[in-house]
Amino acid sequence: xxxxxxxxxxxxxxxxxxxxxxTTTTLLFLTPLELAREAQLSNEEALSVLKLVPRSSSSSSSxxxxxxxxxxxxxxxxxxxxxxxxxxxxxxxxxxxLDMILEGGFCPKEVTEICGVPGVGKTQLGMQLAxxxxxxxxxxxxxxxxxxxxxxxxxxxxxxxxxxxxxxxELVLASSLSSPMDDDLIQQLDIDTYLSHIxxxxxxxxxxxxxxxxxxxxLLKEHNQVKLIVIDSITFNFRQDFEDMAGRTRLxxxxxxxxxxxxxxxxxAIVLTNQVTMKPSNNEISRIVPALGxxxxxxxxxxxxxxxxxxxxxxxxxxxxxxQAATAAYDIDECxxxxxxxxxxxxxxxxxxxxxxxxxxLDEEAAAADSNNNPAHFY
Amino acid sequence: xRGPGAVAVSQLRVQQKCGLGCPVxxxxxxxxxxxxxxxxxxxxxxxxxxxxxxxxxxxxxxPVMRGGLQxxxxxxxxxxxxxxxxxFELATFAxxxxxxxxxxxxxxxxxxGESVIGKVLVEKRIWNxxxxxxxxxxxxxxxxxxxxxxxxxxxxxPVDRAAGKENCFFGADGxxxxxxKRDCDRYSEENDGYFCGKRRLGGDTQxxxxxxxxxxxQPDGVAAKERLHCCLxxxxxxxxxxxxxxxxxxxxxxxxxxxxxxxxxHRFLTPVKLIVIDSVAALFRxxxxxxxxxxxxxxxxxxxxxxxxxxxxxQFNIAIVVTNQVTDCFDEVQSDQEYMEHLMTSGRFVxxxxxxxxxxxxxTRLFLSRIPQQDCSMxxxxxxxxxxxxxxxxxxxxxxxxxxxxxxxxxxVFAPNLPQDSCAFTVTRRGMQGVQLFGAGGMSFCSVTSHxxxxxxxxx
Numbered sequence: 001x002x003x004x005x006x007x008x009x010x011x012x013x014x015x016x017x018x019x020x021x022x023t024t025t026t027l028l029f030l031t032p033l034e035l036a037r038e039a040q041l042s043n044e045e046a047l048s049v050l051k052l053v054p055r056s057s058s059s060s061s062s063x064x065x066x067x068x069x070x071x072x073x074x075x076x077x078x079x080x081x082x083x084x085x086x087x088x089x090x091x092x093x094x095x096x097x098l099d100m101i102l103e104g105g106f107c108p109k110e111v112t113e114i115c116g117v118p119g120v121g122k123t124q125l126g127m128q129l130a131x132x133x134x135x136x137x138x139x140x141x142x143x144x145x146x147x148x149x150x151x152x153x154x155x156x157x158x159x160x161x162x163x164x165x166x167x168x169x170e171l172v173l174a175s176s177l178s179s180p181m182d183d184d185l186i187q188q189l190d191i192d193t194y195l196s197h198i199x200x201x202x203x204x205x206x207x208x209x210x211x212x213x214x215x216x217x218x219l220l221k222e223h224n225q226v227k228l229i230v231i232d233s234i235t236f237n238f239r240q241d242f243e244d245m246a247g248r249t250r251l252x253x254x255x256x257x258x259x260x261x262x263x264x265x266x267x268x269a270i271v272l273t274n275q276v277t278m279k280p281s282n283n284e285i286s287r288i289v290p291a292l293g294x295x296x297x298x299x300x301x302x303x304x305x306x307x308x309x310x311x312x313x314x315x316x317x318x319x320x321x322x323x324q325a326a327t328a329a330y331d332i333d334e335c336x337x338x339x340x341x342x343x344x345x346x347x348x349x350x351x352x353x354x355x356x357x358x359x360x361x362l363d364e365e366a367a368a369a370d371s372n373n374n375p376a377h378f379y
Numbered sequence: 380x381r382g383p384g385a386v387a388v389s390q391l392r393v394q395q396k397c398g399l400g401c402p403v404x405x406x407x408x409x410x411x412x413x414x415x416x417x418x419x420x421x422x423x424x425x426x427x428x429x430x431x432x433x434x435x436x437x438x439x440x441x442p443v444m445r446g447g448l449q450x451x452x453x454x455x456x457x458x459x460x461x462x463x464x465x466x467f468e469l470a471t472f473a474x475x476x477x478x479x480x481x482x483x484x485x486x487x488x489x490x491x492g493e494s495v496i497g498k499v500l501v502e503k504r505i506w507n508x509x510x511x512x513x514x515x516x517x518x519x520x521x522x523x524x525x526x527x528x529x530x531x532x533x534x535x536x537p538v539d540r541a542a543g544k545e546n547c548f549f550g551a552d553g554x555x556x557x558x559x560k561r562d563c564d565r566y567s568e569e570n571d572g573y574f575c576g577k578r579r580l581g582g583d584t585q586x587x588x589x590x591x592x593x594x595x596x597q598p599d600g601v602a603a604k605e606r607l608h609c610c611l612x613x614x615x616x617x618x619x620x621x622x623x624x625x626x627x628x629x630x631x632x633x634x635x636x637x638x639x640x641x642x643x644x645h646r647f648l649t650p651v652k653l654i655v656i657d658s659v660a661a662l663f664r665x666x667x668x669x670x671x672x673x674x675x676x677x678x679x680x681x682x683x684x685x686x687x688x689x690x691x692x693x694q695f696n697i698a699i700v701v702t703n704q705v706t707d708c709f710d711e712v713q714s715d716q717e718y719m720e721h722l723m724t725s726g727r728f729v730x731x732x733x734x735x736x737x738x739x740x741x742x743t744r745l746f747l748s749r750i751p752q753q754d755c756s757m758x759x760x761x762x763x764x765x766x767x768x769x770x771x772x773x774x775x776x777x778x779x780x781x782x783x784x785x786x787x788x789x790x791x792v793f794a795p796n797l798p799q800d801s802c803a804f805t806v807t808r809r810g811m812q813g814v815q816l817f818g819a820g821g822m823s824f825c826s827v828t829s830h831x832x833x834x835x836x837x838x839x
Contacts, residue, residue: 118738119793147385153416153689154742157391158409159796192389199385204690211382219385236739239682275739280671288735334798 003027006052015039016049024053089142091133091228091269093125094167094337097328101317102304106269108142108227111259111299113234115274115290116306120313121332122273123154125306126230128336129271130198131160131167133228136188139175143188144227144268145197147219149212151236155200164194166335199223206237210251213258220266229262233273235291249295256299272300312340397653397698398446399431400438400473403813404789405446407802408745411438412698414448414652416795417688417740420702421731422747423724427787427804427811428702431747432655433466434810435700436620437473439653448698450652451619453642455631457661461622470613472809619649628662628680635687643695651697654688658702660732678736685740701741705729722792724748743794750786789813 001024003016019039021027027035027050036046090105099105106112106129114122130148135141148155168189175185187193199219203209212219220226234255242248263270274296278286288307290297297303303319316327329340396410405411412418412435420428436454441447454461621642625631643651663680667673692699708728722729725748731738738744790801803814 117735118741119744123795148388152742153693154795156413156416156796157388157393160388161393195389196387198388200388200391201383201385202693203383204693205686208382215382223385236682237686239679239736239739240686241679241683276735278735332798 001054006049008049008052012041012045012049015041027053089137089140091129091142092135094128094132094335095328095330095339097339098315098330098337101315101323101326101328102302103323106228106271108267108269109263110301111256111263111270111272112302112304113272113274113290113300114304114306115276117276117288117308120306120308121330121337122306123152123232124159124332125337126232126271126273127155127160127163129228129269130230131164131194131336133269134188134194134197135171136185138185139171142227145199145223145225146228146230147199147201147216147223147226149201149203149209149229149231151203151209151231152233153202154232160195160198161191162334163336164191168194170335197225199226203237206240206251209234209237210255213255216258216262217266220262220268226266227268229259229268229270231270231272233275235273235275238292239275249293252292252296253299256296260299260301395443395448395696396446397435397439397448398441400434400441400446400810401804401812403815404802404804404811406815407789407800407813408791409797411446412653412700413743413796414696414698415693416742417685417692417699417701418743418745419731419741420700420745420747421705421722421792422702423705423729423749426724426747426749427806428747429462429657430465430806430811432657432700432702433462433469435653435698436466436655437470437616439698440616440619440649448652450649450697451621451647452653452655453621453623453639453651454655454657455623455625455634456657457625458658461624463617463622466620467613467617468808469810470616471609473616474609474612621651625662627666628684631656631662632680632684632687635684635691640691643691643697651695653697654691654699656699656701658704659684660702660704663733664704674734678734681733681737681740689742703737704732706732722746722748722790724750726751743797744792745794746790746792748788748790750788 003013003021003024006013006024008016016039021039030038030050032043032046032050035041035050036043039046041049085107088108090102090107092099092105093102114125116122126148130146133142133144133146135143137143168191171189175189201212203212216229238248238252259270259272262268275291276288277291279289280286290303290305297319300319301321302317302323305316305318307314307316312329313331314327314329317323317325331338331341333341394413394415396405396408396413398405398411399408420431422428432454436452438446439448439450439452442449623634625634639654663677667677688699688701691697705722705724706729708730722731724746731744731746787804787806788801789804791797791799793799804811805814
């Protein structure tokens with residue numbers, strides 16, 4: 001490895017170059033005292049340099065020839081990554097269409113952001129994921145635990161109970177149809193077990209939120225089977241008075257970076273819920289955009305936008321490095337997230353002749369939007 | 380700094396709910412208004428927001444097994460005068476005013492002149508203010524002996540000694556009334572700008588029993604005592620309601636950080652369990668223009684207010700209710716209106732005031748609407764029973780009109796624990812009561828008329 005790549009202060013590096021150490025192979029067999037004498041460093045400095053030298057077995061195997069893997073320590077080949085991506089288990093959303101546009105579900109090592117207007121189902125989706133991450137491995141799920149960071153107070157135990165019960169019933173039915181259940185599975189598919197594997201954290205202001213995110217590595221050490229972190233919502237605490245908007249952007253960027261790092265290192269999925277705001281454009285018509293500004297858009301890996309068209313909910317993949325832009329309709333019933341239901345026009349209670357026509361007109365718009373994969377209101 | 384710790388969800392308890400004082404509405408909201416969250420009541424003028432908040436101020440005081448939270452209430456009002464008279468009236472009904480009663484127990488006095496249709500079952504929700512046993516905002520401490528003399532159980536329920544069971548009509552308590560009255564008078568009233576609902580009623584309480592004398596045709600002696608007792612109990616209920624007037628948002632934020640925090644921390648015997656802000660729209664509509672800087676400033680104030688409210692809601696486990704107004708949608712097909720479900724009231728499209736930012740600040744939104752009579756489906760002949768609050772009334776085949784009543788609906792716009800549904804209700808002197816239809820062919824807009832001979836159906 002090049003000495004230039006070691007994180008050293010410039011003066012130290014210059015001294016090492018002056019002493020002729022350009023690659024770390026020459027540093028490998030020196031003791032601190034010898035290095036200090038050679039490069040005219042103090043003993044502590046020499047010790048710190050030698051501590052940074054990576055000592056992987058592959059580099060010592062061939063003298064003078066720097067093998068590919070030691071030059072870029074920690075890198076993987078694209079083939080490895082492809083294999084990993086093909087085999088990783090995704091967290092399903094209980095709605096077939098949503099899973100389809102996400103090509104299986106929510107993936108680990110990725111930060112996905114869900115934006116939408118109030119009431120469209122962001123919290124419900126978060127809760128559903130916290131339940132679905134626990135689907136046992138034998139039944140094709142991830143079989144992990146979940147951390148739920150609640151900033152808005154929308155996590156309600158009774159709703160979680162309802163959804164858990166429904167999910168477990170469905171799983172029990174599905175699994176007992178295919179094969180007889182063993183005791184292990186029965187133990188896993190129990191409401192108390194499920195609920196005891198969701199860890200709820202309630203934060204009230206930006207400082208607490210940042211503290212919790214900074215402390216996540218420790219929390220993950222304590223609960224090491226966590227495969228999902230849901231933050232609902234990431235925006236609420238940051239929309240209060242921030243006199244220094246640049247400061248806010250910096251904090252957000254730092255937060256985004258930390259989350260990405262955690263997702264990568266601990267191999268878990270992170271799902272963030274974001275709010276929306278109105279952005280006026282030139283021709284006076286405001287658009288709905290995700291909150292927290294343009295710079296925050298770069299923090300997440302994938303972004304899914306949820307919206308209403310009349311009485312139907314839709315989810316649209318807006319940004320993703322690997323998924324294509326697609327829209328899916330979904331619904332929420334007492335069991336949680338589910339596929340879109342066929343709604344007859346008489347079902348809605350606030351019926352009126354006016355609103356009936358309106359609904360028809362908007363449905364046509366929705367159909368048009370769907371076919372173009374480009375809903376009219378969003379970018 | 381570590382931040383708050385993680386709690387496994389299995390360790391949590393289900394959130395308590397504050398009932399609305401009506402079994403139908405409680406069932407509709409799956410128990411009532413949940414603690415630990417902010418609930419918003421949206422509606423046009425006269426749709427019932429203030430009425431519902433008054434009803435909540437009283438129903439929060441009920442014991443837990445009757446759907447309340449056994450606590451006090453704090454009302455912050457921003458629009459004009461606090462409707463203390465209406466609050467008192469609702470309290471008298473809650474305590475079993477003559478009009479609100481009919482007989483199931485044999486020991487009751489029969490209220491003549493009140494015709495009852497079919498089988499009428501009335502669940503009497505009689506609950507009473509608790510005697511404070513501590514140093515509480517100036518209330519006098521009652522000694523145990525005085526308490527026993529009054530003959531009340533510690534929970535404050537009047538006991539019918541004759542029938543030996545709880546919650547009966549308190550005609551049997553005749554002998555204790557004078558003492559109760561004296562004790563009530565001794566309660567001190569004011570502290571630091573908060574005043575209990577009772578104070579405003581200073582002059583009114585004297586008059587009300589006389590007014591009440593016009594109703595029913597009961598023998599005078601028992602009736603007068605009943606009514607007095609009832610009024611005293613109503614006064615007690617109103618005493619537990621703390622009221623504060625606020626003009627601007629800055630004042631409210633200041634209050635929240637100081638006096639209200641102290642109030643929440645104060646160790647009452649019945650702690651504050653409900654905060655009602657009526658209305659939050661009035662705080663914001665006057666001071667801010669529609670230019671961009673003002674709107675951004677306003678939005679950041681929304682979030683500050685909401686963050687504070689949610690923090691208190693969770694920290695002290697209280698329910699918070701705010702009311703909001705509506706604005707008209709002028710152009711029906713504007714693109715920026717698409718983000719919200721269209722709400723209709725009185726035949727026109729409206730949306731909640733304060734915009735999209737405020738929508739993110741509340742957990743639950745309930746929309747109260749009025750459907751004008753001509754839009755109600757009057758041709759439908761409905762057969763069966765109608766549950767009107769806690770009364771089951773047999774509904775006659777009324778093909779005719781609703782006698783000038785508007786159909787009223789409460790709709791869940793969004794909530795973390797409720798499906799999108801709506802429920803009809805009516806407004807009477809007794810307050811707001813949900814309407815549930817049993818029987819063949821229930822239809823969504825049935826305007827209920829119960830053919831009572833007691834003139835009850837006043838609006839608001």
